[in-house]
Amino acid sequence: MSGRAGGADPGPADTGGPWRAAGADGPRAAPSPAPPRGRSRAPTSGGPEGGGTAAGYSGPVTAHEHQPPSPDELREAASKIRALAGQLTRRLREASEGADVTMSQAAVLSRLDRRGPATTVELARAERVRPQSMGATLAALEDAGLVERSPHPTDRRQALISLTAEGRRQVEEVRRTREGWIAKALREELDDRERAVVVEAVGLLARLVEEE
Numbered sequence: 001m002s003g004r005a006g007g008a009d010p011g012p013a014d015t016g017g018p019w020r021a022a023g024a025d026g027p028r029a030a031p032s033p034a035p036p037r038g039r040s041r042a043p044t045s046g047g048p049e050g051g052g053t054a055a056g057y058s059g060p061v062t063a064h065e066h067q068p069p070s071p072d073e074l075r076e077a078a079s080k081i082r083a084l085a086g087q088l089t090r091r092l093r094e095a096s097e098g099a100d101v102t103m104s105q106a107a108v109l110s111r112l113d114r115r116g117p118a119t120t121v122e123l124a125r126a127e128r129v130r131p132q133s134m135g136a137t138l139a140a141l142e143d144a145g146l147v148e149r150s151p152h153p154t155d156r157r158q159a160l161i162s163l164t165a166e167g168r169r170q171v172e173e174v175r176r177t178r179e180g181w182i183a184k185a186l187r188e189e190l191d192d193r194e195r196a197v198v199v200e201a202v203g204l205l206a207r208l209v210e211e212e
Contacts, residue, residue, distance in 0.1 A: 081205075095181035105141055106174045108134075109163065112147065113171045117162040119152065146170055 069077070093103055101109065108123060118126070124134035138161055141147045146167035149159040163171070186195055 092178050092181065095178055100144070101141075101146070101170060101174065104129075104137055105146075106171075108137055108141065109146060109167055109171045110175070112161065112163050113168065117150070117160040119158045119160060121158070123161065141167070 089103065104127075107127060111123065111126060112118065115126075120134050120138060121131055123138070124131040127134065129137075138147060142149070144166075145164055147161050148164050149161060152158040152160055186198065190198065
């Protein structure tokens with residue numbers, strides 16, 4: 001079908017179309033708005049009533065496109081997230097076998113790299129562990145030359161923990177190995193639409209574990 005992009009024909013259609021006579025001698029009724037020719041509205045998978053995503057998907061799925069989940073569905077989702085978190089941890093551990101640090105040590109190094117120096121208590125609170133457990137982790141990292149202590153500027157009872165140059169190198173190595181595995185899996189196992197959904201979900205999941 002030929003037609004000009006950007007607008008419909010200016011003339012009236014027959015009486016069965018959008019132009020309709022108001023009376024024998026009266027003015028014609030205004031035409032109903034019509035989409036420009038040369039463009040078609042993307043069909044949806046939910047049928048004419050809506051509720052589905054566009055077949056030509058071009059972005060993450062948004063909440064208004066679906067009905068709110070029921071309490072049972074939320075419980076099932078929570079169970080799946082818990083199980084998947086454990087599986088992901090195991091896969092990341094396998095991907096970095098042979099690394100010089102454990103998962104918990106790598107988490108502390110990464111936090112120090114992102115947030116800067118911190119006390120033992122602050123790190124324990126951020127990682128949701130007891131100060132005694134964090135103290136043991138930091139002692140091992142200090143023995144390996146990955147972190148160092150310095151006096152706290154306002155509280156002499158505490159010390160600030162910071163990364164050494166070797167600690168920063170270790171962070172980059174661990175990050176490159178583990179994130180490389182994830183990126184490879186996203187490229188090879190998911191299509192474009194699924195990757196977009198994962199990107200949006202990451203931000204939502206991050207809100208669940210934000211520090212209070």
